Amino acid sequence: MPPGSGSGSARSAPDRLLAVLAAFDHDHPALTLTDIGRRAGLTLTTAHRLVGALTEWGALERDASGIYHVGLRLWELAALAPRGLALRQIALPYLEDLYEATHENVQLAVRDGDEVVYIEWLSGRSAVGVHIRVGGRWPLHATGVGLALLAHDDPASQEVYCQSPLTPFTPYTIADAPRLRRVLAEVRRTGVAVSSRQVTEDALSVAAPVRGPGGAVVAAVSVVVPQAGAQVPVLTPAVRVAARGISRALGWQPDEPRRGSLIPGRGTTTP
């Protein structure tokens, strides 16, 4: 066995390479070779070889001071993710319209397991400080987008989530199953999810589901505002209109609304 290959030898080659990529996260966006080796559980020799291959390919970039960052090639690849940039590109005009109408923080999120991942976020410059970011994650039960996504999951999966441990972030976070069940029923009834002071004590979000071509909920859009003075009845129609606009752009076709006939049939008399 060559020196330095020991620590990684029990793991497969793909696992070791992916461990190098996984060494980078929001708290560690810039790493030295030594950092990467330690965080990936690899010897310096193995880390050097794998980082070299990733850098040559463009997945990592080395700056003038020898620090490694995530590279442009991964950005280009990520642009192909149907639940990432591709969805965001379709949604962006509608998110901009929602921002124009409210001048508050506007978000688009998708579900990944028991969490939401934010794939777009337009910042209101005077808006409440928001503890989220593009690529950031939160559990479903705390956020407006998470509740909107969870409420439209199949009933059995919803029940599994309701019975799982519900981490509280503030005294207002939904932390018990009966309350979560009631809130999810309310979300389905009203078409919007409201998360008030459940992530931070100063913020409130109003979210609505985004549907794909077949009608399945694929994402959620929300507005986050300061909780003090939040006008939920004013925000609700704007968020719903934006969510329906994105859904239509994705190919969703709503059921025909019932309406009174505007064209009198033959043989009818008009007053």
Place this chain on the structure above:
Amino acid sequence: MPPGSGSGSARSAPDRLLAVLAAFDHDHPALTLTDIGRRAGLTLTTAHRLVGALTEWGALERDASGIYHVGLRLWELAALAPRGLALRQIALPYLEDLYEATHENVQLAVRDGDEVVYIEWLSGRSAVGVHIRVGGRWPLHATGVGLALLAHDDPASQEVYCQSPLTPFTPYTIADAPRLRRVLAEVRRTGVAVSSRQVTEDALSVAAPVRGPGGAVVAAVSVVVPQAGAQVPVLTPAVRVAARGISRALGWQPDEPRRGSLIPGRGTTTP
């Protein structure tokens, strides 16, 4: 040698895994396992093993019909790229302002080798059809953003590019070294790059360089409009202001502008 490992055996393990990722591009965003194996030059057995590892990690996602797509985990990782989402997040408010002021296509691009890569693109809904996309690439000499980036490269590298083959896309594309040198000098003199009918015959772009903390040009911002009736003198200040705004947000500090004293010194007399 185990069956099926033959075709990839001459390449290193990292190379084979990266070849699977590289099988996905703009023209091939959704692939079957067989497609992936063929495009990556791997046997089905090897492709199956590597795709499995990438899917488990989240770099790929398999849909209900068994087709593979780029996964959300790569999107999250790409959000850490300083020249991708991170730059775009800082620039977005200024790009939105430029869009509001012009209602035309607005782009942000960075350089990668001899090409520009578009990392943001806001579409004017009534604007000219533009043959670019987020994650898309064009050679430096054809586009406004490319000319803005090239003009601020060091002189020796510029000369190397000038003497390389310059692909024409329309009869108006800059395709000879003397003309490219003259255009680059003009870009440095005026602070903006104009590409008229050089990518498609109906479009014109006005671009300006974006500077990082040390003053180096790190990106370029542009507006693309229909060539017929384009008002370059009107677009120029808007594009320059947006580019300077992004530069300041990145930490760039301009030299103090020279200005006449507005406050009369002691002992001076005002008329």
